[in-house]
Amino acid sequence: MQPARIAPRDRLIVALDLPSVASAEAMIDRLGDAVTFYKIGYQLGYAGGLILAKQLAGSGKKVFPDLKMHDIGNTVMRGVESVARLGATFLTVHAYPQTMKAAVEGRGGSSLKILAVTVLTSYDDDDLHAAGYRLGVSDLVEARARQAQALGVDGLVSSPEEAAALRKIVGHQMSLVTPGIRPAGAPTGDQKRVMTPGRAIAAGADYLVVGRPVMEAADPKASAEAIHAEIAQALA
Ligand code: C5P
Numbered sequence: 001m002q003p004a005r006i007a008p009r010d011r012l013i014v015a016l017d018l019p020s021v022a023s024a025e026a027m028i029d030r031l032g033d034a035v036t037f038y039k040i041g042y043q044l045g046y047a048g049g050l051i052l053a054k055q056l057a058g059s060g061k062k063v064f065p066d067l068k069m070h071d072i073g074n075t076v077m078r079g080v081e082s083v084a085r086l087g088a089t090f091l092t093v094h095a096y097p098q099t100m101k102a103a104v105e106g107r108g109g110s111s112l113k114i115l116a117v118t119v120l121t122s123y124d125d126d127d128l129h130a131a132g133y134r135l136g137v138s139d140l141v142e143a144r145a146r147q148a149q150a151l152g153v154d155g156l157v158s159s160p161e162e163a164a165a166l167r168k169i170v171g172h173q174m175s176l177v178t179p180g181i182r183p184a185g186a187p188t189g190d191q192k193r194v195m196t197p198g199r200a201i202a203a204g205a206d207y208l209v210v211g212r213p214v215m216e217a218a219d220p221k222a223s224a225e226a227i228h229a230e231i232a233q234a235l236a
Pocket of ligand 1: 017
């Protein structure tokens, strides 16, 4: 996918990190046409959010169930088939070769795109070694990015700081989706390594995932519009 072909407004993915479908629907109403793309993670997904995802897709929005799947191949493949039937646009899986292969099989020729999570950003080298890995974070991220590309995975989730390096490895064939975005002056919360929307786009990100800076803004719609403006400026 060539990044230049993605409309600037479709590059902002708002994370609906909310506890209930009712609170998510209220937020979606407030955001109106300012947001075209929503991410639904564990919190909302396990509270009825996947039914909401189907409704959103039916109403013309794009949806990204952030389910970070990982299981035996057959289970992953069948699960991905079900997510494809929701009408979702993106789905995350962990970047294990068997899992990625099964996910690509499960999405088949549907319009669903599979994103691989290379190494969770909360992991450092010590965490990987404690979990039994030989490689450190940067080597494992690179190895998994290459495996993802070879297996036909559609994109990668990474911190914005990894985006430029990953772009060099995978070229423009894969989408890069980056959380950890904070407009200048916004509280960082628990995110340690953040970038502004403009810098993340300049580093090579195709899509930006933004949660709290929109969810917790006094005026969420104005916050989303300001991010759109910054994305458009970075692309100009
Ligand atoms: O509120 P905030 O903008 O930090 O939300 C970022 C979203 O992206 C959350 O839904 C979080 O789970 C997700 N995410 C992340 N870092 C990753 C992967 C996903 O923050 N490495």
